Amino acid sequence: MTALLQVEGLARSFGAIKAVDGVSFEVGAGEVVGLIGPNGSGKSTLFNCILGQIGPSAGQVTFEGQQITRRSPLALNRLGIGRTFQMLQVFPRLSVRDNLIVAGQEHEGRLFGRLLAPPDAGLGAAADEMLEQFRLSHVAHQAAGDCSFGQQKLLDIAMAFMTGPRLVLLDEPAGGVNPNMLGDLHALLRRLNADRRTTFVVIEHNMEFVMRLCDRVLVLAQGRILAEGTPEQVRANPAVIEAYLGD
Amino acid sequence: MTRWLLPAAVLAVLIALPHGLKSYGIYLLSLWAVYAMAAMGLNLTLGYAGQVSLAQAAFLGIGAYVSALLTVNGVSFWLALPLAGLVCFAVGILLGFPALRVQHHYLAFVTLGFNALVFLVLRNEEWLTGGTYGVEGIPRPSLLGLPTQSPIGFYYLSLGFLVVLSFALYALLRSPWGRAFAALRENPTRAESLGVDIRAYTLLAFAIGSGVGGLAGAFYAPLVEFIDPTPFDLGTSLALLLMVVVGGSGYFAGPFLGAALVMLLPEWLRFSESLYLLLYALLVMVLMATCPSGLLGLWAQARERLSRRRPPPPVLETRT
Numbered sequence: 303m304t305a306l307l308q309v310e311g312l313a314r315s316f317g318a319i320k321a322v323d324g325v326s327f328e329v330g331a332g333e334v335v336g337l338i339g340p341n342g343s344g345k346s347t348l349f350n351c352i353l354g355q356i357g358p359s360a361g362q363v364t365f366e367g368q369q370i371t372r373r374s375p376l377a378l379n380r381l382g383i384g385r386t387f388q389m390l391q392v393f394p395r396l397s398v399r400d401n402l403i404v405a406g407q408e409h410e411g412r413l414f415g416r417l418l419a420p421p422d423a424g425l426g427a428a429a430d431e432m433l434e435q436f437r438l439s440h441v442a443h444q445a446a447g448d449c450s451f452g453q454q455k456l457l458d459i460a461m462a463f464m465t466g467p468r469l470v471l472l473d474e475p476a477g478g479v480n481p482n483m484l485g486d487l488h489a490l491l492r493r494l495n496a497d498r499r500t501t502f503v504v505i506e507h508n509m510e511f512v513m514r515l516c517d518r519v520l521v522l523a524q525g526r527i528l529a530e531g532t533p534e535q536v537r538a539n540p541a542v543i544e545a546y547l548g549d
Numbered sequence: 550m551t552r553w554l555l556p557a558a559v560l561a562v563l564i565a566l567p568h569g570l571k572s573y574g575i576y577l578l579s580l581w582a583v584y585a586m587a588a589m590g591l592n593l594t595l596g597y598a599g600q601v602s603l604a605q606a607a608f609l610g611i612g613a614y615v616s617a618l619l620t621v622n623g624v625s626f627w628l629a630l631p632l633a634g635l636v637c638f639a640v641g642i643l644l645g646f647p648a649l650r651v652q653h654h655y656l657a658f659v660t661l662g663f664n665a666l667v668f669l670v671l672r673n674e675e676w677l678t679g680g681t682y683g684v685e686g687i688p689r690p691s692l693l694g695l696p697t698q699s700p701i702g703f704y705y706l707s708l709g710f711l712v713v714l715s716f717a718l719y720a721l722l723r724s725p726w727g728r729a730f731a732a733l734r735e736n737p738t739r740a741e742s743l744g745v746d747i748r749a750y751t752l753l754a755f756a757i758g759s760g761v762g763g764l765a766g767a768f769y770a771p772l773v774e775f776i777d778p779t780p781f782d783l784g785t786s787l788a789l790l791l792m793v794v795v796g797g798s799g800y801f802a803g804p805f806l807g808a809a810l811v812m813l814l815p816e817w818l819r820f821s822e823s824l825y826l827l828l829y830a831l832l833v834m835v836l837m838a839t840c841p842s843g844l845l846g847l848w849a850q851a852r853e854r855l856s857r858r859r860p861p862p863p864v865l866e867t868r869t
């Protein structure tokens with residue numbers, strides 16, 4: 303299997319803190335990879351370095367064989383990479399449905415073409431389908447900021463899929479989601495993975511969720527990869543238990 | 550189509566209004582139309598796209614001078630009008646560049662500096678602008694042989710253009726661009742990660758808002774028939790900002806209401822004579838402190854509260 307995403311020796315420091323300290327890994331097309339590690343181990347920083355949000359001080363990132371190190375978030379979106387942030391990031395004063403449409407409308411085509419496009423940018427049906435899948439249809443016309451935290455969280459995740467990305471990086475998708483809903487979220491992500499062959503990298507603190515969702519798990523500790531393997535292997539790894547699962 | 554009822558009624562009133570007024574009243578109405586245009590432009594930049602600008606009076610001024618200098622030299626107003634808009638659109642792009650680097654109050658200072666710069670150019674480049682002597686004898690435009698030179702005729706012309714401009718901006722804000730502007734305002738980082746070209750939209754927000762300011766200026770010049778740099782100073786930019794904010798920034802009708810209020814309030818407060826500026830300032834402060842989303846924001850809140858009293862429609866809650 304050729305790698306969809308390749309990360310080689312990625313590093314980033316903040317002052318004296320080596321947040322990401324020479325991380326290398328590969329993600330194959332269609333894989334669902336978990337990224338776990340204690341608070342402050344550098345997971346979000348690693349995402350942001352891959353996604354052009356912050357510049358890495360060293361290392362390389364390759365997507366589909368193409369060098370994408372330090373490309374802008376905009377360029378990466380155009381290439382087919384979607385993401386969510388650790389903090390909830392929706393557009394609070396837009397309706398839930400408009401949040402989804404705006405998440406998809408800029409992916410293709412030309413700026414001036416969009417001025418003349420229909421108001422829903424031709425994405426109304428796609429947005430409605432996404433609302434259905436994420437069970438948000440009943441709040442479609444409500445301002446996103448007026449929705450419950452859980453609903454906003456689902457919307458936030460749904461937005462990352464509006465462009466039909468080939469790779470999606472999710473930063474704690476289960477954080478703050480009602481336990482009842484976690485099963486649905488798991489099924490949803492699995493279905494997106496199966497139907498569209500979307501590849502995932504998922505940061506998560508909820509062990510049960512991540513172990514059930516992922517094919518493979520990477521463990522980060524103090525900015526380095528501590529362990530890597532199937533959920534079972536990682537769960538049984540003494541170093542991981544000591545650094546993370548034990549406490 | 551009930552949502553068109555209120556605008557249509559307001560328009561009917563605006564058409565009927567000048568018949569009961571003396572020429573000063575008609576002049577004020579025309580001035581309102583011009584300020585409403587300029588404030589509408591600023592509302593796009595600030596209210597919809599979230600980019601602070603304290604330079605809208607500069608564009609009103611550039612538009613007015615372009616229109617004035619061309620028309621006194623025999624160029625048709627109908628050519629001068631789009632040129633005024635285009636010049637301001639282009640200068641607006643330039644003003645947008647600092648906004649790619651700084652935001653909020655820093656951006657306010659940059660745009661404020663720009664307004665001061667334009668004011669100085671208008672005052673000092675006498676060969677072009679006539680300096681403090683200004684430009685006089687600005688002709689009023691004619692249209693299809695209609696009596697558009699009379700006060701009431703010119704008012705109708707301005708009102709007609711305000712309506713056209715409103716439709717154009719409404720269409721623009723309903724297009725995907727409007728949604729992208731809102732995304733830029735609400736969360737540029739997230740917007741960019743979703744493929745929104747925030748650089749392009751920031752520049753566009755300034756360019757369009759400024760261009761609309763230029764169009765307003767093109768009408769301002771023939772309205773007053775004589776222009777000098779004074780009405781395009783920072784004070785006017787602040788007044789335009791006040792119009793947008795008092796009316797309700799990010800509400801489509803905000804500038805219309807805001808322009809009326811900011812213009813009429815001083816007139817109404819005349820009774821208090823020397824105290825009027827004080828009262829005016831106080832009223833504005835109270836309004837802004839109690840309702841930062843402006844009058845239309847207040848109205849929206851009131852409506853929401855009223856509708857909450859009714860039992861909510863039954864919805865099947867999914868368990869989230």
Ligand SMILES: Nc1ncnc2c1ncn2[C@@H]1O[C@H](COP(=O)(O)OP(=O)(O)OP(=O)(O)O)[C@@H](O)[C@H]1O
Pocket residue numbers: 316319321339340341342343344345346347348388
């Ligand atoms: N912008 C920043 N400026 C300074 N230090 C930062 C910055 N961002 C992250 N850090 C530091 O880098 C380290 C890694 O942070 P990061 O957010 O990547 O951790 P994380 O693994 O995502 O943690 P969590 O599970 O709590 O989200 C931490 O020590 C953090 O304090």
Ligand SMILES: [Mg+2]
Pocket residue numbers: 345346347388
């Ligand atoms: Mg994190």
